[in-house]
Amino acid sequence: MTPVTEALDTQTRQLGAAIRAARLSKALTLVELARLAQLSHPFLSQLERGHARPSMASLERIARALETSQLDLLAGAADLAADDPELLWGPVTVTAGALVPPARLPRRAEFVRRGEGTIGPYAEGSARLLVGARARFQPMEFTGANVVFGDFYHHAEDEFVTVVEGRVVVDLSGDGEFVLGCGDSVYFEGGTLHRWRSAGEGTYRLLIVKQRFQKEQP
Known part of the structure; x- marks a missing residue:
């Protein structure tokens, strides 16, 4: 697997997890979300498990069905990745002297440069x-x-x-x-x-x- 493919797969898992979290926050079943978004139940199931990538049109339908926006779903994916290292880096092996990946060390400030940001x-x-x-x-x-x-x-x-x-x-x-x-x-x-x-x-x-x-x- 190339680094680009691996990154895309990671992003797909993150987005699927964010959609599932948003759906559960609305107390919707997959079948109900599929009906509201006018998408198939099997496709949504694959999407939430990170086995499918939505088009922009499909993501817009899902966002509207969940009363949110595509950008909010993408932001939710970033949030979940920060909370769960396995979503961001895959399975994490904890070894002596390395309890967390360096990128997860707490910081007091965060900078977003011009042209950066989701x-x-x-x-x-x-x-x-x-x-x-x-x-x-x-x-x-x-x-x-x-x-x-x-x-x-x-x-x-x-x-x-x-x-x-x-x-x-x-x-x-x-x-x-x-x-x-x-x-x-x-x-x-x-x-x-x-x-x-x-x-x-x-x-x-x-x-x-x-x-x-x-x-x-x-």
Whole structure:
């Protein structure tokens, strides 16, 4: 197995585990998720076990069925990899004097350089994660150019959005529509229906910061 193939297989296992965790958090069976995502039960089973790789279209269907985004699933894969060394490195052999791989040693700071960070589809555009796993909140850089609203999104986490380039119209459903320019921001509680589009001036960029729920300690 080449290093590239091995890396792809590792990523496939990570993503499958993240999808399974998201499904269980929604108390859905594989059959129920298959129906909601309009995908086959056997395919989803193989996917969760890391034996299949989803297309972007399939991953989008799964994300919508789980009321999340493709990027959030990719971020979840990174989280699970950080929690489980076998997902990241394969089976780990513990030897005297080497209790954990060096990369898992605790760090107080994490740097993400320009051009780094997980990038994936998000809402009507794409986003780049600005931190890795284990962060207490999830900042991301969002880029979009849509002039038409997409579907409403809602999630349990609180969210903060500030415009760093362009102008956008933010639709908060029953709370109305609001035009935001560069430097403007909005904060909304979890469960709030929301969506946005360009105010007709082309590409826009947002800094989005989402709350992250911490896992309960056993």
